[in-house]
Amino acid sequence: MKAISKITIPIWCLLTLMSFGSVLVSPAFFKYAGLIALSIPFFILANALWFVLLLFKPSKKIIFPLVLLLLSIPFVRSTIAYNSKQKSGKTISVMSYNMMRMNKMGDRGGANTMRAWLQSEESDIKCFQEFLGTKEVIKAISSKGKYHSFVGGYGNSYAIFSKYRIINSGVLYKESSTNNILYADLKVDDDTLRVYNVHLQSMSINPDKELNQQGFDQNYESVRRKFEIGSARRAGQLDDLISHIEDCKYPILIVGDFNDIPFSYNYFKLSRHFENAFENAGNGLGFTYNGKIPFLRIDNQFYNDQIEIFDFETLSNIDFSDHFPVVGIYSITH
Template identity: 35%
Template sequence: MLNYSLIQAYFGLRFKPEKNLDPDTINICSFNAFEFRINLYDFRHKIKRAEKAWRQISKDFDDPDILLFQEYNRTLDTFFIKNQGYKHYHIIEPKDGSTAIFSKYPILETGDIPFTESGNSATWSDIKIKNNIIRFYSLHLQSSSISKDAENFSKKANLEDKATWRSAWRMIKKYKSSALKRVDQLELVIDHIKSSPYPIIIGTDLNEVAASYVYRNLNNNFKDAFKEKGFGYGVTYDGAIPGLKIDYIFTDKRYKIVSFESCNHQNISDHFPINSLIQIQ
């Protein structure tokens, strides 16, 4: 028999609540922004496109209080800080992984968790929300780096060709290597979490599905917002490998998850932004 808890992690049956929320509810968005697809080609146009898309995402998510970014792009600092009203922030430099936290509430302390020999990263901020202090993590575990390989494989695969099987084996080895790194990185994060004097909320691109060791470890210690209040298939990745749910919001078990949703109609990333309303009293 299939494990019911695992089914819940992939398929949700919860509906979005009405707007009359408890005043102790906070609005969280986590997003692997893929640098908002901004590069040097047609630079200004892509910045404007990203800003326009974000305004719609923010409207759909009812103007989140806290943003937890992975693969953030610093060209949008002014937009988020001045135009969108996130006066409090902590950002890791691109060379160190580009995770970022933006907040409409005061940030008291910040820090990073270095991952050796990796372009991925984790950052944290202690945020004062009314009479509460909560430690937020933006976490991006090791990328598998097999999307392009998978895309080429799907286009050119010939099961009678030895080159096809060599390509498949390379992808498997690449995935295994990255999976082992993710386990090591998660252990660093868990050790850091254990030292926190405050309750925890995590926004993350785990690069792992719900059947993985990494997911189960977090799910055993925290609430998965999607499992609590998600609806439909929990797909969060829009890249070459279809149907993946690898982005999550986890919270301290004492908190009540009010809602969870994703926004799948934007074109500024290969991930979908995810959003959760969390009652912290």
């Protein structure tokens, strides 16, 4: 038995470390990195169970699950948040929302109901993905709160509405791209705030056809390939985003639909450069996806060290789309 444990414990520790380390490897370099990262919750739970069992049967081996659990703290912190609301003075509220093509299908209340809510929502800055708004919609949202607007990307897929004057704006990719990154520089009193509105590469997986038991069995290779391609493309898009940011000296907010869970290369790479609003001011699990794949937090807001976060909330009662809106409350600190 001791001989077996001498073999199995090192192998188990190695597998755990490989799983944890997968978030440090770009899927553009190693295509299976994103798939391996999906095993992280399993290893965390298994090591927690191992640790608890050894509490009831004291053994020096408890050091192994203990060390592995300590190494898992960044993953736990990115998944579960508990923060108290902070007092604040003058703040900037920022909403990000993937609108599911303005809910053109009408199966979640319809575009008109969604538009009425968008007009009544009072965030200072609103960033939309899958917007596809007509001139009438843009005018309606802009005039209600006297917002300035910048709309761009393929078919007006992305929009930034701001109560602050837009002094500069742009699009990272040519307009034929269905996934894109918009940015706008906003004049906030004596400061300039750079806001990036992000919608990284989608998986293009149909949960109705490909993720039920029969569909998954039949389309496993297709689903795996879509996952690998999507992960690699998002890694490249994130590299482009970070390169674009390098010369920017302003306070920076990066918000939108990242199409990546917290256990991913993109999330951890961005977290090395920026703070995550959910981790520092959110509560609970903060799931943002409202579709048929449950328990996903793929919509995020990140900010740099010239900004302070006071509150962050997922509006899970707003279910017009297959995403929930997220709202962060910030102030510029310098």
